[in-house]
Amino acid sequence: MIQPSHRAWSSIEICCSCGAKMLGRLLLKVSSAAHGLLTYDFCPWANRWVYWVKHPLSFLSLTTIAAIACAIWINPYSFIGVAGALLILAVGYVWPYLSMWGVSGEIEFEQTHCSEGESARIQLVVNNRWPWPVWGLKIVCSSSPQAGLATGEGLPVKKEVWASLASIPAGTHSTFTWEWFPSVRGEYPRVIPCLESSFPFGFQVASRKLQVRNRLIVWPKVWTLTSLLDAIEVFPTAEVFSDHRVGDQGDLLGTRAFRQGDSLRRVHWAQTARHGQMIVVERQASIQSRVEIDLPTDRSVHAGSVDDFNASLNWATRLAASLGLAYLAAGSTVTVRVGQQALTVENSTKGKAKLLDALARVQETTDGRHVGHRCDRRGFHLAIVTDKCVQGMHLPHEVSGRMIVIRTCHEGHCEDQHAHDDACLRGLWLDLNPHLGEQFQREWKRVCHAG
Incomplete structure (x- = not known):
C-alpha cells in the first residue's frame, strides 16, 4: 500500500486550513447580514408605541390580561395565572420599599x-x-x-x-x-x-x-515646574533678602564711599581708618515678590462640563495650582483671583492647603465679569484664559505677554483674527487635550529659558 508523502500531507493541511478560513468568513458575513436584518428598524415612526413592550412590567400586564380572558371564556382555573402575575407585580413593587x-x-x-x-x-x-x-x-x-x-x-x-x-x-x-x-x-x-x-x-x-x-x-492635579519667570519684588519682609537691592538687613554685599545722608551705623570704621575716608557697608534689602494669577470662570469662555476631566476650567485650575505652588516654594506671595474674589496666601503648609482648597471649590459663573486683564495692580501677573476669552478683545501688551491660553477650538486657528495678533501670540498657547499638563511643562520650561 502506497503511503502519501510528507509533501502531500502538507498540501492537504493547507487546503483544509484555507477551506476553514473561507467557511469562517462566509459564516461571519451571513451572521452579520442576519443580525442587520433582524435588528433593522423598519418602522421608526412606531417606536414610541412599541418600546414600552421591552419593560418586564409590560409582559406581566399582558400575561395578566391574557389569563383573565382565558379564565372568563375558556377555563376558570386560569385565575391561578392571574393570581401569580399579580403576586409577582406586588412583590416587585412592595419588596424594595419594605427592605429600605x-x-x-x-x-x-x-x-x-x-x-x-x-x-x-x-x-x-x-x-x-x-x-x-x-x-x-x-x-x-x-x-x-x-x-x-x-x-x-x-x-x-x-x-x-x-x-x-x-x-x-x-x-x-x-x-x-x-x-x-x-x-x-x-x-x-x-x-x-x-x-x-x-x-x-x-x-x-x-x-x-x-x-x-x-x-x-x-x-487639582499639580505638575512640577523646575523653572520660573522672574517676579517683581514689591514689599519688604524680614525673611526674604535680595542680592540685587541694598538695604540694612541680610548678608554683607560690599563697601563703598560715604555719601551724604548715609547712617553712621553703616560706617565700617576699620576700612575708614585704613583709607582715610568714610567707608560704609552695603547689606541686602529685605524684599518679597508678589504673583497674581487671574482665572476667569464665566461659563461662556470655557468648554466642557466641570464634571469632565478634560474641561477647560478644570485644566485652568490645575495650571493655576501648579504655578501657585511653584511660586510659593520660591518664597513669593501668591494671589489667585477667581471671578470677583481674590485669595492671598504665603509659603506655609496652611497656605498651600488653603490655595488648593480654594481651587478645588472653583465653580463656573454666569456674571461675565473678569478681573484678569488689568494692569493697575502691583506685582507679577499671570492670566490663565481660553481662546474664547481673547477672541475679539484688544488686550494690553503687559498682560498678553504673560497669558496662558487654552485653545478649545481643536484646530490650528481660531475663529477671530484678534486671537492671532502679535500681542496674543506672545502668550503661551496650549491645546485642550488629556496631555495638556505635559505640554504645559515643556512650553513653560522653554519660555523660562528663553527669558
Whole structure:
C-alpha cells in the first residue's frame, strides 16, 4: 500500500486550513447580514408605541390580561395565572420599599484631602433591623455638574454607582470599605449619597439617604515646574533678602564711599581708618515678590462640563495650582483671583492647603465679569484664559505677554483674527487635550529659558 508523502500531507493541511478560513468568513458575513436584518428598524415612526413592550412590567400586564380572558371564556382555573402575575407585580413593587424601611447607613471618608487620580478610602456602615437579609443594594451618588448646584439650574443629573452590596445579614451592623479614585477636583459627595435597591425583579427602585460623617476635598492635579519667570519684588519682609537691592538687613554685599545722608551705623570704621575716608557697608534689602494669577470662570469662555476631566476650567485650575505652588516654594506671595474674589496666601503648609482648597471649590459663573486683564495692580501677573476669552478683545501688551491660553477650538486657528495678533501670540498657547499638563511643562520650561 502506497503511503502519501510528507509533501502531500502538507498540501492537504493547507487546503483544509484555507477551506476553514473561507467557511469562517462566509459564516461571519451571513451572521452579520442576519443580525442587520433582524435588528433593522423598519418602522421608526412606531417606536414610541412599541418600546414600552421591552419593560418586564409590560409582559406581566399582558400575561395578566391574557389569563383573565382565558379564565372568563375558556377555563376558570386560569385565575391561578392571574393570581401569580399579580403576586409577582406586588412583590416587585412592595419588596424594595419594605427592605429600605429597615435599613439605615452612614458613610465616612478616612481622609479629608486627596488629589485627582489618587485613592481615597471610603467606609460604609449599614444597619439591617429586619430579621431577614436584605439583598441587591448599591450606593449611588449624583454627579450633577457643579455649575448646576451653584446656579440652581435644572441641569441633567448623572448617577454614579460607588459600590454594590450582594446582601446585608439579618439584624447586623455591617462595615464595608473600598478604594475610590476621584478623577475630577471638587468637594465630595456633591449631594447626599443613597442606598438603592430594586430587588427582586427591578420593577421599582427604592432608596434611603445615607448619613455623611465628613467630606472629601479633591485637589487639582499639580505638575512640577523646575523653572520660573522672574517676579517683581514689591514689599519688604524680614525673611526674604535680595542680592540685587541694598538695604540694612541680610548678608554683607560690599563697601563703598560715604555719601551724604548715609547712617553712621553703616560706617565700617576699620576700612575708614585704613583709607582715610568714610567707608560704609552695603547689606541686602529685605524684599518679597508678589504673583497674581487671574482665572476667569464665566461659563461662556470655557468648554466642557466641570464634571469632565478634560474641561477647560478644570485644566485652568490645575495650571493655576501648579504655578501657585511653584511660586510659593520660591518664597513669593501668591494671589489667585477667581471671578470677583481674590485669595492671598504665603509659603506655609496652611497656605498651600488653603490655595488648593480654594481651587478645588472653583465653580463656573454666569456674571461675565473678569478681573484678569488689568494692569493697575502691583506685582507679577499671570492670566490663565481660553481662546474664547481673547477672541475679539484688544488686550494690553503687559498682560498678553504673560497669558496662558487654552485653545478649545481643536484646530490650528481660531475663529477671530484678534486671537492671532502679535500681542496674543506672545502668550503661551496650549491645546485642550488629556496631555495638556505635559505640554504645559515643556512650553513653560522653554519660555523660562528663553527669558
